Amino acid sequence: MKNDFKFCPNCASKNITNTNNRKWECGDCGFVLYNNSATAVGVIIVNKVGQILMEVRAKEPKFGMLDVPGGFVEHGETAEVACVRECREELGVEIKDLKYLCSFPNTYEYKNIQYKTCDMFFIAKIADDAKFKLQADEVSNIKWCDLKNKQDLYNLPLAFDSAYNALVFYLGEK
Numbered sequence: 720m721k722n723d724f725k726f727c728p729n730c731a732s733k734n735i736t737n738t739n740n741r742k743w744e745c746g747d748c749g750f751v752l753y754n755n756s757a758t759a760v761g762v763i764i765v766n767k768v769g770q771i772l773m774e775v776r777a778k779e780p781k782f783g784m785l786d787v788p789g790g791f792v793e794h795g796e797t798a799e800v801a802c803v804r805e806c807r808e809e810l811g812v813e814i815k816d817l818k819y820l821c822s823f824p825n826t827y828e829y830k831n832i833q834y835k836t837c838d839m840f841f842i843a844k845i846a847d848d849a850k851f852k853l854q855a856d857e858v859s860n861i862k863w864c865d866l867k868n869k870q871d872l873y874n875l876p877l878a879f880d881s882a883y884n885a886l887v888f889y890l891g892e893k
């Protein structure tokens with residue numbers, strides 16, 4: 720899939736070129752736009768018996784598939800604050816003991832635009848008696864998954880490669 724403009728967003732010239740699906744340049748007015756990697760976070764929430772929390776996605780892309788909580792880091796926000804905010808928004812829970820784990824690139828398609836991201840993964844805990852309040856338009860359900868090895872991961876309908884790679888890393892199965 721290619722992100723494309725038919726016209727320059729600044730002067731409406733058709734003389735706009737796309738390099739590597741990353742840089743657009745208008746030959747008439749000099750307008751330049753970069754589609755750089757966006758920073759996103761994923762939170763691997765582990766309970767006291769070592770199960771990992773998965774969300775069932777309630778929207779496209781990857782409707783009905785599993786993902787860890789997370790999302791795009793907002794302007795001016797740290798990755799850690801984004802983790803806390805996303806878990807509050809999507810799950811209604813407060814995370815604790817947040818620790819950076821690893822990062823992996825990802826491709827995220829939303830309404831026919833392809834975004835390249837650098838997904839930063841963290842490990843976190845929540846209270847044993849945490850009460851969930853799911854954000855209905857994002858998360859249709861949650862599952863605690865027993866993930867011991869790569870085969871367990873293969874058996875899941877995981878939405879994104881980056882989460883798969885991070886969970887492989889977490890399990891020490893690299």
Ligand SMILES: [Zn+2]
Pocket residue numbers: 727728729730731732745746747748749750
């Ligand atoms: Zn232009």
